[in-house]
Amino acid sequence: MAYVDIPQTISSKELLENDCNFSSSVYKRLLMKNTNYKTLGELLETYQSGKEVGSLAYVEKSPFKFIRTKAINTNLFCLDFSTQGAIEYIKPDSYKIYFKEFMDLQKGDILFVTGGNVGEVAFIDKDYTNLIFSSHIIKLKTLENPYYIFAMLKHNICKEQVNFSPTGAIKGLDTFKVNYLLNCKIPFPNHNKEQTINFIETLTKSIIKKEALIRTRHKEILNLIESELLNNQLPNTFTYTYPNIKELQIAGRLDTGIYCEEFKRIDFLIKNYKNGVFYIDKGKIKSGSTPKTRFIGKEEFLKYQWITPSHCSDYGTIKEEERINFIGKPNLTQDCILLINRGQGQDCGKGIFYSFADSKTGQHNQGMYRIFNYPKIQMLFMMCFLNAEFMRRYCAYFSLGSKMRELKRENFLQIPFPNFPQNLQEKIAKLYHNPNVKLENLSLDNFTQSDEIFCQNAGIYELDLSIKQLKTTLNRMIDDIINE
Incomplete structure (x- = not known):
């Protein structure tokens, strides 16, 4: 909704009052019914x-x-x-x-x-x-x-x-x-002033609290991953050496990223994990596409959710919703994780979870790969692992290109994932996504107490979803105050 209007016509009196200034900004008007x-x-x-x-x-x-x-x-x-x-x-x-x-x-x-x-x-x-x-x-x-x-x-x-x-x-x-x-x-507000101000402040406090909790949950996930890796290594010792001809031939690359000490140290740490590693199945990864005939915007009537790398947060969530209409078949038709394959260094490999139950059918562009047909717990663990800080550096070294870095499909297939015990994968996944936690039947009287219980058990995904819903309510309330 726009709150500033530029009139289509002006009078000669208005023109003279503004020293014959023809700049449209001079004549902008604030549209606010509430005085x-x-x-x-x-x-x-x-x-x-x-x-x-x-x-x-x-x-x-x-x-x-x-x-x-x-x-x-x-x-x-x-x-x-x-x-x-x-x-x-x-x-x-x-x-x-x-x-x-x-x-x-x-x-x-x-x-x-x-x-x-x-x-x-x-x-x-x-x-x-x-x-x-x-x-x-x-x-x-x-x-x-x-x-x-x-x-x-x-x-x-x-x-x-x-x-x-x-x-x-x-x-x-x-x-x-x-x-x-x-x-x-x-x-x-002109009506129920104290209650209305309290309502807006309560929603704002809840959003701020949940943003902090998302950062906390993310740190908890990183600590669990790093602790498990560091404390369960095989009795091998890492030694850094410069690449030899054979290593260059196997890798087929001359860029220095994958030969630097930090990359090799992280790679050793993962592959030296006592329970071994696994890799993405080549039959369970596909790229996206941008339809040739399309209309993209934020309008709710647009049929599909639209996802690009710019929509992805560092915490595995979708930053803002955008919609798309296009000719063709959508590529997001089930739960999956979406991984960025091109961007600025550490953006490469960053992932988000796409919930089909919440987002329905959607489309992602060629700047991302989707991983699908894995058990949900394992997919969420893989995404959380890739979003760890040390893996952001690992993927940056692994990526190709100068100005625009990129991870190709074959690069994703070479990334090792530690084979963590099932109960630990579940614990990590639950910190990100706990579908059993819901925030329902709220009123001003019970909101604070119910919200507190929700926050104690909600994962990053639920906290983010709640923030989006609260922002919608908050903006609607402010619109009502503006428009009387």
Whole structure:
């Protein structure tokens, strides 16, 4: 839904009032029926712009971090440190220089992006004592109701307001003025005000909590995988050697990725596992395709789910839903895992689970392979294993190409999977997907208690599904406030 309108015609009076400026942005109008609003400036206790520490402060590893705008994105409510280029580690001395000015980020603060992805916001869900943020980010501290104000800032009603200025300027790294933000109108409910604000804040808190739980579950999965591998090795010792002619002939490759020490060490660790390894069956992997005749969008009437590498999160979930209509037969007709085969290095081999029960029939493009006809537990284990941090590095070394890295079908068939005991595979799979946990028959009175029980047992997949449902409800509620 659009909340900013550009009129098709203007009067001569309007033209003269704007100094004969013909820029369409000058005449944009906010479409908001609700007149009960406050400007963001009225709702803030303080606001503070960030600083640039400079590339000379960057180091390979440090407890102190510099946050860039990439850490704040559309799909998440909280900071995302996993995105490439989201953070830089900085020298302790560089942090101390700015510490007195910035102090710490505290729970309840809101970070707002003023350059690049203008209008994106992130909620600080816990106290941080080691972060400095970019000059293209503003820290907001509200007088009250931080979760309500954040929900409004995350909604299109505010994003669209800050992305047009009364002077017709195009937002960019150096053209954004803080007044664009401070003058942003935040609507408030006219009916059942306290209950409505509480409802929106409750949903927002639940989403933020579940994002944190997804990160926690992911770490638990990685710890189980790494612990099992490291503690159950055969009595062989890894020794690194440079490749010889025979090894080059067998591999048929001259690129250095698969011959470096880290790749060989990870490969040894997997193949030296005491219970052995298994490989993808060549009859159970197929590539996708992009239909020649197609229509792609977010409209619900489009028949099929559409999946590409850009839809995949680091946690094995679909970041956002997109739909497609096309001529031909769809290729997603059963439960499967989808593995990225081309992208930026560590993206190669990253996987998501496609649930046919939830997503129904769909189509994935040629940037992914689908693995199917395995027991569900085994498929989920394979996906979780490939999403482990050390396997992200392994697949990056294994991939081919310079600008666009790629894993071909024969490369996937060569990736070893440790043959973990069945009960451990089940435990790992359950941390990702626990279909027995459901969140139903909710009301304002029982939501918090029911949600708490749900969160204790839900896997990553269920938490993500719940977040998507809560966001839909949240946006619908905000739309109702905007439109009276």
